[in-house]
Amino acid sequence: MKTLKLIKNDPWLAPYKQAIEGRHNRAVEKISELTGGTGNLSDFADGYLYFGLHKENGHWVFREWAPNANAIYLIGNFSNWKERPEYRLLAIGRGVWEIKLPLDTLHHLDFYKLSVHWPGGQGERIPAWATRVVQDPETYIFSAQIWDPEKPFVFSKKPFRPQTSPLLIYECHIGMAQQEEKVGSYTEFKEKILPRIVADGYNAIQIMAIQEHPYYGSFGYHVSSFFAPSSRFGTPDELKSLIDEAHKMGIAVIMDIVHSHAVKNEVEGLGRFDGSYNQYFYGDHRREHPAWDSLCFDYGKNDVIHFLLSNCKYWLDEFRFDGFRFDGVTSMLYYNHGLGQAFGSYDDYYNGGQDDNAIVYLTLANELIHQVNPRAITIAEEMSGMPGLAAKFNDGGIGFDYRMAMGIPDFWIKTIKEKKDEDWKPTAIFWELTNRRSDEKTINYAESHDQALVGDKTIIFRLIDDVMYWHMSKGDTNLIVDRGMALHKMIRLVTLSTINGGYLNFMGNEFGHPEWIDFPRQGNGWSYKYARRQWDLVDRNDLKYQYLGAFDEAMIHIISQKKKFERTPIVKLCENDGDQVLAFLRDDLLFVFNFHPFKSFNGYGILAPTGEYEHILSSDDPAFGGYGLIDMKVKHLTRHDPLFEKDNKEWLMLYLPARTAQILRWKKPEPGETKNASKSKKSAGSIKKENKSKKK
CATH class of the missing domain: 2.60.40.10 (Immunoglobulins)
Structure with a gap:
C-alpha cells in the first residue's frame, strides 16, 4: 500500500502510520461490506x-x-x-x-x-x-x-451551486430570529431575516435546531425525531420554501446536524424504542453520555449506520440542504468523549482511546454526502485537533471539508478576561489565528452561539457589560463604550482576514447584540424575553449598534468580493509586540492593526512590496463610530531603501491611530514604471526614527 498523502504531508505522523492506515482500511472495508462491493453508499442510504x-x-x-x-x-x-x-x-x-x-x-x-x-x-x-x-x-x-398535501411544494428547477470561496457563514436559529417575544417561523425568517443576511454579504446560513426536539431550551441538541423538521417553526413545505428562496438569493443552507447523541426520552425519542436498551445505542456503561444527559449511538452496528447515513441523504434529497455542520464530533471520536483531556501531543490521537467505529461512521458520512452532492459542504465541530479530520478520505483523512477553529473564541475570551489592553501581543494573536494544519481548511470565528448563552458572555458584553444599557446612544461619549466598540471591530476583522477556509458569525453578534440567550424555562417564568433578536437596535439611527453593523457589512463585502481570498498566502510584514502593531498582506490587500490602547503612530514604517497603497476601510471611520482620524483619500507611495532593494520591499509610511484597523489596496507598479514608487532616498535609520508615538 502506498503511503497515504496525510502522512506524506506531515512527517510527524509517520510513527502513527499503522494506526492511520488501519482506520482508513476499516472504512474501505465497511464501505465494501455495506454496498456489496459497489462502493455506492448513496444506494445503501435509501x-x-x-x-x-x-x-x-x-x-x-x-x-x-x-x-x-x-x-x-x-x-x-x-x-x-x-x-x-x-x-x-x-x-x-x-x-x-x-x-x-x-x-x-x-x-x-x-x-x-x-x-x-x-x-x-x-x-x-x-x-x-x-x-x-x-x-x-x-x-x-x-x-x-401525516404530511401529504394535495399540492406539495415544488423546488425551483435551477440547480444551486454554493459559493464557498470564501465561505462566509451566518449562524442562525429560526425560533429566536424574530423581534417579538415568541417562537419565530420558517416563513418569518424567509421574509424578514434572509434579506438582512444578503445585504450583509454573507453567502451561507447555518441553521440550528432543525431536527425535532422535545425541549425547546436544548437549542436543538437533544434530538428525538431525526427525520422530522421541527414543527415549532412551521411545516416541512415552509422549510423547503425558505431553502428555495435562500438559493434564489445566492445563499447556501447548511444544517446543524446532531448524530453525536440523542435525547433520552422513550415516548418521543429512540430510547428503548423496542423495549431493549441496545437497539440504537450502546447497551453497557457507554449508553449514557456523562456530560450531556443523553444517549450515545452504537456506531458499530450496520443498522445504526444505515439509519444515520439515510438521515444525511434524506435532508440533502428531500430538503436540498447544501451540507452539514456535524455537532459534537470530539465526543464521537473518543471513548472518554474528550472530557478532561488536554490533547497536548500526537500520542493523544493514537493511544487506543479513540472510537474507531465512530471514526468509520464519520468517514462514511462524508463519503456519502459528497456522492449525493459533490458540491456539498461538511464542517466538523471538533476541539481536540485530530489530524486528518478535514483531509480527503483518499488521502487518509476523515473527509470533512472544514473544521471549526474552536480555539479562537477561547483565545479571545481568555485575552479579554485576563490581559490588560497594553499586554495584547500581536505575536500571540497572529499565532492563534494562523496556527493550523496546512492541508485542512478551517472556519474562523470570534464567537458563535456558545458564547451567547446564559452562563457565558459575548465579546461585546465582556468589553462593555452593563454600560451598554446607558451609553449606546450616538453623541453619548463614553470611554468604556469607545474601547469596547473599537476592539469589537478589530477582533472581528483580524479573525476574518486570516481565514484559510471560511468565517462564521452568530446572528446579531455582528452588531453587538446585548444580553444573553435564555430560552423559556421554569427558572425565568417561561419567558421569551431573551430568546429573540432585537433587530430594532441596529435599525435605529440614534444608536451605536448601527456603527458595528455597518462595519461588519463593510468588511464582509470586501472579503466576499475577493475570489479565492482564503487561498492567498498570508505574508506577515510587521509584528511588533512593543508597539502592538500587526500588518500582513494577502494578495493586494494590506491589513494593518494597532492594538495599543493609547499610542497613535505618525509615519509608522512598514516594509512592504513596492507600489501605491490606497485606503479601502478604516475602523476609525465616523460611519463605524470612529473619529475619522485617517484621511481615506490619501494615497501612499512606498519609499526606497537600498538595504531592502534585493527583497523588492520599501517603506510604507502610515498613520496608525490607537485601537484601529485599516485595509489598504496595493497597486503594483506597471511595467516600465520607475522601480521605486517614490524617489525618496531616506535610509532605514531615518525611517525608523519616524516611528515615534504620540497620544491620541
Whole structure:
C-alpha cells in the first residue's frame, strides 16, 4: 500500500502510520461490506424511502425496524387511539415490521403513533422514521402527523451551486430570529431575516435546531425525531420554501446536524424504542453520555449506520440542504468523549482511546454526502485537533471539508478576561489565528452561539457589560463604550482576514447584540424575553449598534468580493509586540492593526512590496463610530531603501491611530514604471526614527 498523502504531508505522523492506515482500511472495508462491493453508499442510504409511511402501488405502506418487539400496532385518530387487529403490523424478517392499508384509511394531517409490545412490557412510540412530529398545545403530547398535501411544494428547477470561496457563514436559529417575544417561523425568517443576511454579504446560513426536539431550551441538541423538521417553526413545505428562496438569493443552507447523541426520552425519542436498551445505542456503561444527559449511538452496528447515513441523504434529497455542520464530533471520536483531556501531543490521537467505529461512521458520512452532492459542504465541530479530520478520505483523512477553529473564541475570551489592553501581543494573536494544519481548511470565528448563552458572555458584553444599557446612544461619549466598540471591530476583522477556509458569525453578534440567550424555562417564568433578536437596535439611527453593523457589512463585502481570498498566502510584514502593531498582506490587500490602547503612530514604517497603497476601510471611520482620524483619500507611495532593494520591499509610511484597523489596496507598479514608487532616498535609520508615538 502506498503511503497515504496525510502522512506524506506531515512527517510527524509517520510513527502513527499503522494506526492511520488501519482506520482508513476499516472504512474501505465497511464501505465494501455495506454496498456489496459497489462502493455506492448513496444506494445503501435509501432507508427513508423504505421505512416510515409511504404511498406504494395504490396503498399506504408503513415499515419499522424493531427487532426486540413481539407485536406492533399503528394507532391514531383513525383508530380512536386504540389497538385494532386491522392495524397490526406483520414481522417480515430481520426485525422489520410492515403494514399495508387502503389509501382511504389515512389522510393528510392525521395523527399516529406505534403501540409497541416487547417481552415484559409495552409502550407508545413515535416512529423512528417519522417526517413530521407535532406537539399538542393543550396536552403537550407529541405525535407523528401525516404530511401529504394535495399540492406539495415544488423546488425551483435551477440547480444551486454554493459559493464557498470564501465561505462566509451566518449562524442562525429560526425560533429566536424574530423581534417579538415568541417562537419565530420558517416563513418569518424567509421574509424578514434572509434579506438582512444578503445585504450583509454573507453567502451561507447555518441553521440550528432543525431536527425535532422535545425541549425547546436544548437549542436543538437533544434530538428525538431525526427525520422530522421541527414543527415549532412551521411545516416541512415552509422549510423547503425558505431553502428555495435562500438559493434564489445566492445563499447556501447548511444544517446543524446532531448524530453525536440523542435525547433520552422513550415516548418521543429512540430510547428503548423496542423495549431493549441496545437497539440504537450502546447497551453497557457507554449508553449514557456523562456530560450531556443523553444517549450515545452504537456506531458499530450496520443498522445504526444505515439509519444515520439515510438521515444525511434524506435532508440533502428531500430538503436540498447544501451540507452539514456535524455537532459534537470530539465526543464521537473518543471513548472518554474528550472530557478532561488536554490533547497536548500526537500520542493523544493514537493511544487506543479513540472510537474507531465512530471514526468509520464519520468517514462514511462524508463519503456519502459528497456522492449525493459533490458540491456539498461538511464542517466538523471538533476541539481536540485530530489530524486528518478535514483531509480527503483518499488521502487518509476523515473527509470533512472544514473544521471549526474552536480555539479562537477561547483565545479571545481568555485575552479579554485576563490581559490588560497594553499586554495584547500581536505575536500571540497572529499565532492563534494562523496556527493550523496546512492541508485542512478551517472556519474562523470570534464567537458563535456558545458564547451567547446564559452562563457565558459575548465579546461585546465582556468589553462593555452593563454600560451598554446607558451609553449606546450616538453623541453619548463614553470611554468604556469607545474601547469596547473599537476592539469589537478589530477582533472581528483580524479573525476574518486570516481565514484559510471560511468565517462564521452568530446572528446579531455582528452588531453587538446585548444580553444573553435564555430560552423559556421554569427558572425565568417561561419567558421569551431573551430568546429573540432585537433587530430594532441596529435599525435605529440614534444608536451605536448601527456603527458595528455597518462595519461588519463593510468588511464582509470586501472579503466576499475577493475570489479565492482564503487561498492567498498570508505574508506577515510587521509584528511588533512593543508597539502592538500587526500588518500582513494577502494578495493586494494590506491589513494593518494597532492594538495599543493609547499610542497613535505618525509615519509608522512598514516594509512592504513596492507600489501605491490606497485606503479601502478604516475602523476609525465616523460611519463605524470612529473619529475619522485617517484621511481615506490619501494615497501612499512606498519609499526606497537600498538595504531592502534585493527583497523588492520599501517603506510604507502610515498613520496608525490607537485601537484601529485599516485595509489598504496595493497597486503594483506597471511595467516600465520607475522601480521605486517614490524617489525618496531616506535610509532605514531615518525611517525608523519616524516611528515615534504620540497620544491620541
